Amino acid sequence: MTDLPNDDTLTHSGLEARDGGRVLLIACGALAHEILTLKRLNGWNHMDLTCLPAKLHLYPDKITEAVAEAVEKSRAAYDHIFVVYADCGTGGQLQAKCDALGVEMIEGPHCYSFFEGNDAFAARGDDDMRAFFLTDFLVRQFDAFVWKPMGLDRHPELRDMIFGNYTTLIYQAQTENPALVRKARACADRLGLTFEYRFTGYGDLEKSLEEQAVKY
Template sequence: MNDPNRTVMVACAALGKELREIIDRYGWNVELRVINARLHNRPQLITGAVAEKLAETQPDTDRQVVVYGHCGAPDLDPFLKDAGVERTLGPHCYEMFGGEEFVRLMEEEPGTFFLTDFLVKSWKNLVLEGLRLQQHPELKEMMFGNYRRVAYLVQVEEERLLAKAREIAEWLELPLVTRVVGYGHLEERLAAIMEGKPQPTTPVTVGLDGLDAYPTLK
């Protein structure tokens, strides 16, 4: 039997670890359902996957929240508006985690490629294999050639992840900068949703459809 006070969060798996920690810290009655992060390589499939997860819940008894950025899915927000489901604000997880620091980094160097803890951990699976760069190394220049540096937005400081981020920057042949940002606006926006308050924003929270610091296959 469903708990009428339960919230079902449908989220990208790239945020799964952080979301579980935030949910536990606040003691929220939340059931988290995640979607494979590889869909970022096929953003046109994200809305359908979100719709499937939402359909598994009972909207008459379960509150529904979607924890995704815009992430290049042009029909996601219109679908959620029609369904009456709230989404965490933001174009992508880099802005959610980085907040104002993300804005500063982009103003300083628009050609910045961003990393998070999840992307560092999943680089081989999500990028090298997911984008078929091992089979087609010639794609590297096409996908990353316009970037000028790498910025690692650190959620939890770990030397092994920093070392891996250095390896990624070396593979990209780009300089690396690091910023410890924690969970940033992701946590603040979730708390606002759960408390029925306005979500905090940055100057790029809305209307950043063309700025996805993540290569995708069309």
């Protein structure tokens, strides 16, 4: 699977009949490519994936309800459900809902933290306070998820108002892809920010999925 062509569609493994010991991953669509890659590389064939639209990140107040609906819809078909969302701006509501539903979720305040590794991200403290982060997905989808939703395609004069307090664009790369590095650098130029490249790989995302794969 390459880039998701349409963020408004639900993606899944396509399995209809499920045997015992199956795990459902309910994830943000922005993580679909990475999760499918990890599934393939590690042979986690007992794990299925359902992705909610990545555009929910533009409306974090809707994430908790959407995840809860997905859990209830699929609970009877699976032995275990794991939510591949961090807090993602829900102010602790997603964790509280997952606790109430009896399902686990990945740790961390957001994907930038768990891609870097939650401990490493926390150790940086305020060093990255004025940084704007992009992942592989956001570099590929920069116009759709950053430029256009912020109205910069229509009102470029808003750039300095929106990004005036940022100094750096940090590209957290999950893969070593020179073309994406060039595009990320161009994104930094468009935003008037200095550019920093960090190869994070999959960070705590891989560790968390591995723990689920082994456990179930």
